[in-house]
Amino acid sequence: MRKSLRRVHQDIEELGIQRSRMPVRDLLWEAALSVLGHPGRSLVTVIGTILGAAAFVASLGLGSTLNQQVSAAFDARRATEVLVQPEDPELIKAWFGDAALGRLTRLNGVVAAGRRVSLGEQPMRRTIDSLAAPTGVPLIGADPAALRVMAPQLTVGRSFDDFHERDATPVIMLSDAVARQLGIHRTGVAIFVADQPYTVIGIFHDVIRRPEAMAAAIVPFSVASRLDEATGGQPATRDVLVETSPGAAQLIGRQAPLALRPEAPAELRAVAPPDPRTLRREIEGSTTRSTLLISGVALLMGTVSIGNAATAGIAARTGEIGLRRAVGARRRHIFGQLVLETAVLGGLGGAIGALLGVLATSVVSIVNGWAPVIEIRSALVACAISTVAGLLAGLVPAARAARVPPVQALQR
Template sequence: MTTGVHRVRRVHSVRRPRRRDGYERPWMDPRDLWSESLAGVLARPVRSALTTLGTVLGIGTLVITIGVASTAANQIVGRFDALTATSVTVTVPAPPPGSTDPTLVEWSGAGAVERLAGVESAAALSDSEGSANVQVRANDVVTPGALTEQTLAVVAATPGLPEAVRGTMATGRFFDGGDIARHDRVAVLGDQAARLLGIDDVRDAPAVFFKGQSYTVIGVLGGFRRETRLSASVILPPTTAADRMGLKDVTRVLVNTSLGAARQVARQAPIALAPGHEEALTVTAPPDLSKARKGVEGDVNGLFLVLGLVSLVVGAIGIANVTLVTVMERTGEIGLRRALGASRRQVAGQFLAESTTIGLLGGVVGAALGVVVVVCVAAVKHWTPVLDLGLALGAPVAGALVGLLAGLYPSLRAARMEPVDALRAPS
């Protein structure tokens, strides 16, 4: 018994609808159309590669633009003036003159705020118009012709002020609960006030004089990141300021929060400070970071999206031009196909498929290139890359659509060729 191997050629089954006149209408299987289009693209690899380059640049620019914009926006918001994003200020209205109502906010209110979730530090302040311009001297000796006085502000604050203004003690120390309880006549100078008064060391217990009283300087506070105007101030303990300067009422509460907790703390702080009277307080909170993120991302996208669209238009023009040239070069092939029974629709479909294939390849390569560039930029900048998966997956579809639109005119021109004229044309 003999056995043989038979090679069977697979023929795609096609349906050939009949026209009204009884003749069969020629029909090309979609798989054959795809293979013919791919063969047409690969027949001129260099030209196809150069044509695809325009779409690669366009899609790549779009992916890079939106990816880098999203990554940069995320990084900007992550570093978005962390000081502003975590600073909350509660302003306490001054009581009416001659009012006997109890104080709206007690000095102990800063401690109540510090117990709120998300609060890192808090301090209460008191100042007034009468203490904003005080003549302060560094000694009690008046020298004729010498400038011995400086106009400075005098304020009262709780011991948490250095943390609340995010400052550091340049020298000495800040007053504590003991100084407050004893009503000690001690003072802390802002670094600018200390320079104006010529005080740079507190080891010898220098004194400042104003309003007929002397105060021992125990420290110099510098490095203000909040309330920088306090750098030109004399800071007193609350009890001392109440006794000698009349600064009895809290006017502001400075609160520092962890990142992302400012909005919540802004709602809760007035309740902790003045239960039942929270509506009388004014709260200054940072803007919503999500809005800032969208704003930054929108601005960056708006600046560079035009560049990507221009590149896409250039790529589409390149595809249309090369497809049109290809149609003119393949006039004889088009005539032969028409003579063998190919319909206008089939001829147009083949060239549309070729231009769409070029656009699709450009979209795939451009999307991959764009993703790689975004990741590399993020790695160099030590950022966290933010990639839109929908954009990366939709870029090839966009490239195919660009190729489809670019090939409309050349394909229609190829379809309008008559078989006899196409065969007579020089190849």
């Protein structure tokens, strides 16, 4: 059979009839004409790829944006606090002085550092009337720097400052819980602590650090020190609060005892919350895996869609294919043109879908107040994958169409 076909081809060439040829340039031109000449058919074929590529780019973009938000949230809430306490409560107060704090605040990564003293529960009442039962409230003394580290969120009033600390002004800040216990709803009123009057300067509803302050009252450190000496009650607990830059808490936790008491750093204990980097990596990894899975499914759906649409479109063009074969087009010409058409459609669908995905990522991010993370690489990958998907999707229907005999094709 092969010999007879070869003989036929030789006889045709002896008659001066050349075998039909179709350069790649002509194949591309024919494919482009077919795609652009039937926009409705092309749109039906490529709609699945557009949606798949859009979902791919949008899911990757939103996943990267969410990862960025997770990282930003962890960075903002990462351990930025160090608490330094003496191993022995009776340790001399030299480590607590201005010189020691000066060395500490000069460390790279320290934002603020201040002294604090906790006096335990103190009797508080609205009036000096001895018949009124006092309310026991934990009392904290903090200098302005320590107060900045605690960062109370004020409901009304203000925080005390260096003036109040320097002059040991008897002012007090109350948490919402303590204010309700004492029946106080505004500032400027007086309360009595251990029968001494204090002016309420502020009421706070939350603190950024040291949540124990939410059930306590806060006075200037100098005022609390005088009160401790006057009452001689239960031993006070002294410590140093340090606010650090994000990520520096562990380092400052190791350096703080040496800065505060260089002659005997082992006598101090620094407590620094762990940096939750492992948890952040787990969350980011889970988000990335979920995003890639959704993106892969979206592209797979687009590939199946363009394959089905291409099969239906080629079946509707059986007459056209038969006519091409009748006028000399060879099977490989038909196969190449149809595969190029689906590849071109896949590339166009990928480009349009990538633009829609970028637009969707930007809109969702802006609506939620996020900083959108647009990865041009993912858009290019979507275009490339869509082109390859279109090419692969057209292989089977193109091969079937190329095998249809011309006479049979023209009869359909």
